[in-house]
Amino acid sequence: xxxxxxxxxxxxxxxxxxxxxxxxxxxxxxxxxxxxxxxxxxxxxxxxxxxxxxxxxxxxxxxxxxxxxxxxxxxxxxxxxxxxxxxxxxxxxxxxxxxxxxxxxxxxxxxxxxxxxxxxxxxxxxxxxxxxxxxxxxxxxxxxxxxxxxxxxxxxxxxxxxxxxxxxxxxxxxxxxxxxxxxxxxxxxxxxxxxxxxxxxxxxxxxxxxxxxxxxxxxxxxxxxxxxxxxxxxxxxxxxxxxxxxxxxxxxxxxxxxxxxxxxxxxxxxxxxxxxxxxxxxxxxxxx
Amino acid sequence: xxxxxxxxxxxxxxxxxxxxxxxxxxxxxxxxxxxxxxxxxxxxxxxxxxxxxxxxxxxxxxxxxxxxxxxxxxxxxxxxxxxxxxxxxxxxxxxxxxxxxxxxxxxxxxxxxx
Numbered sequence: 036x037x038x039x040x041x042x043x044x045x046x047x048x049x050x051x052x053x054x055x056x057x058x059x060x061x062x063x064x065x066x067x068x069x070x071x072x073x074x075x076x077x078x079x080x081x082x083x084x085x086x087x088x089x090x091x092x093x094x095x096x097x098x099x100x101x102x103x104x105x106x107x108x109x110x111x112x113x114x115x116x117x118x119x120x121x122x123x124x125x126x127x128x129x130x131x132x133x134x135x136x137x138x139x140x141x142x143x144x145x146x147x148x149x150x151x152x153x154x155x156x157x158x159x160x161x162x163x164x165x166x167x168x169x170x171x172x173x174x175x176x177x178x179x180x181x182x183x184x185x186x187x188x189x190x191x192x193x194x195x196x197x198x199x200x201x202x203x204x205x206x207x208x209x210x211x212x213x214x215x216x217x218x219x220x221x222x223x224x225x226x227x228x229x230x231x232x233x234x235x236x237x238x239x240x241x242x243x244x245x246x247x248x249x250x251x252x253x254x255x256x257x258x259x260x261x262x263x264x265x266x267x268x269x270x271x272x273x274x275x276x277x278x279x280x281x282x283x284x285x286x287x288x289x290x291x292x293x294x295x296x297x298x299x300x301x302x303x304x305x306x307x308x309x310x311x312x313x314x315x316x317x318x319x320x321x322x323x
Numbered sequence: 324x325x326x327x328x329x330x331x332x333x334x335x336x337x338x339x340x341x342x343x344x345x346x347x348x349x350x351x352x353x354x355x356x357x358x359x360x361x362x363x364x365x366x367x368x369x370x371x372x373x374x375x376x377x378x379x380x381x382x383x384x385x386x387x388x389x390x391x392x393x394x395x396x397x398x399x400x401x402x403x404x405x406x407x408x409x410x411x412x413x414x415x416x417x418x419x420x421x422x423x424x425x426x427x428x429x430x431x432x433x434x435x436x437x
Contacts, residue, residue, distance in 0.1 A: 065415040069422070090325050097333040107332060117328060124332050128339045130367055135343035136352075137360045143346040154341035159371060166364030169414065229379060229429055232397055235372040236421035239404040240414040242372070245365045258366035259373045266374040267387055274370045281366030286359045 052195040059199025062169045066160040067207045069237040070101070072230035074208045077104050078215020084112035088216055095212035099205065100158070103127045126272040133278060134162040141165075141192035149194055156201030160237075164200050167241045250292060254285025376401045396428035 050058070060067075074095065081091035086108070094104045103124050110120055134157050142153050153161075164170055170193075246252050258281025265273035343350065352360070376397045378387040393399070404421040411417065 065418040068415075069418050086325065090329065093326060093329050098329055098336055099333075100336050103332070103336060107329070111325060111328065117331065120328065120332060121335060124335055125339075128336045130370075131336070131339040132342060133360075133363050133367060135340055137363045139343045139350070140352065140357070142344045150344050151341070154344045155337055157340040157344075159367070163364065163368055167414075229397065229425065231375050232400060232425045233418065233422045235375040235397070235401060236404045236425070237414060237418045238368040238372040239401055239421070240408045240417035242365045242368045243405055243408045244412060251362065251365055254362040255365050255369045258369040262370035262373040263377050263389065266378055267389060269387070273374075274367065277370035277373075278363065278367040281369065282359055282362040285362035285366070289358065 055193055055195035056199035056202075059193075059196035059201075060203035061199075062196070063160070063164055063200035063204055065240070066164060066234075066237050067204050069233035070160065070204070070208060071211050072228075072233060073101055074211025075215035075218065076230060077101060077108070078212035079218055079220060080105065080215075081108050081212075082216050083220045084108050086112075091216050092209070092212060095209045099155070099208070100128060101208075123271075127274075129272050129275040130159075130278060131157065133275060134159075138162065138165065145192075145194060153194070153197055153201060156198075156205055158201070158204065160204055161197065161201045163238060163241050165197060167245065169241075170196065248292075250285045250289040253288045254281040257281045257284035372401075394432050396425060396432045399428055399432075400425035 077095060078091055081094055081104075082088070086094070094107065098104055098107065106123055106127060107120060110123065115123075135154070138153075138157065142150055145153070242255060246255060258277050261280040262273060262277035265277055270276065342348070374387070377389060377391060377395075379390060379395070379397045381388065381390070391398070400421055403424045404417050407420050408414070408417045
């Protein structure tokens with residue numbers, strides 16, 4: 036399979052920054068392709084809503100957040116105030132806090148300019164790729180075996196790989212937006228075509244291989260359930276809440292599975308999370 | 324004015340992405356914390372994808388509605404994607420086939436689409 040070949044190459048001969056950049060861009064390509072129609076949509080909707088060409092492009096160039104862009108377009112053209120916009124965007128963007136915590140151990144040791152650039156590029160998609168098996172940073176354990184073969188000690192997190200992934204995604208997103216701006220409202224039905232399914236398809240493709248045991252399976256199931264429920268009732272910050280609920284459930288299942296194989300201290304770990312509504316239904320599962 | 328608002332909102336989004344990447348922030352993650360965060364990727368991605376599949380925007384309805392039925396092309400295509408990725412392990416192939424399958428399904432099931 037492709038990722039295996041890549042990581043093997045990476046370990047045997049330390050590649051130049053340029054080829055690591057390219058590997059990142061290549062690994063990102065499914066997500067980049069999937070987001071194309073979305074980028075076009077965001078551009079054409081902005082023009083449609085009365086934004087100028089530069090404002091429309093600036094949304095993608097400096098805000099660079101698909102879901103937030105759509106909301107900003109809708110709210111600004113509807114005459115919403117800055118405070119309302121800030122609150123709404125905060126709820127939408129709150130999930131990025133989670134990404135930045137999760138990436139902290141890998142990115143925070145890097146120099147400032149790397150942190151700023153990778154931070155700016157830290158979209159759903161880049162986080163998805165960095166956390167999946169497609170990224171060399173997750174190959175740490177297997178890399179140890181042949182570490183002596185590569186003279187230069189490869190850092191666990193490949194910054195050039197991440198830059199290639201993030202930057203190529205950024206460029207394509209902006210080109211797609213430009214295409215949407217130029218096409219304008221020639222395709223007024225576009226937002227009803229269900230093009231957002233492409234993104235869902237890539238996410239499914241990235242999540243399914245990560246389900247390697249009961250704890251992850253449970254966390255995914257709870258996140259799915261919570262996300263649908265919270266979105267159904269239009270709860271602000273539904274994404275982040277659903278993810279946190281799923282994480283609680285997975286962590287709890289993990290702890291239970293661990294203590295089952297070791298000593299029995301089920302009671303303690305369960306009571307610690309009794310506040311999280313999502314966790315209760317999962318407590319029986321890991322007993323299998 | 325619009326430009327200024329875009330810049331302010333961009334600052335907010337950037338801050339949310341950068342905040343915990345800052346080493347000066349006095350936070351030390353324990354092994355348990357790392358374990359907890361281990362579940363962040365699959366859960367966030369699922370949380371994003373689930374409403375797209377199960378609460379798709381339907382023409383003529385304002386509020387989200389659960390569409391758990393065999394004539395929901397999003398749902399069938401999503402299940403199709405699960406099968407392909409399990410069989411092939413190839414993300415790009417899954418995306419392309421999934422998208423193609425979706426377009427086909429939405430034409431067959433709904434009589435519209437691209």
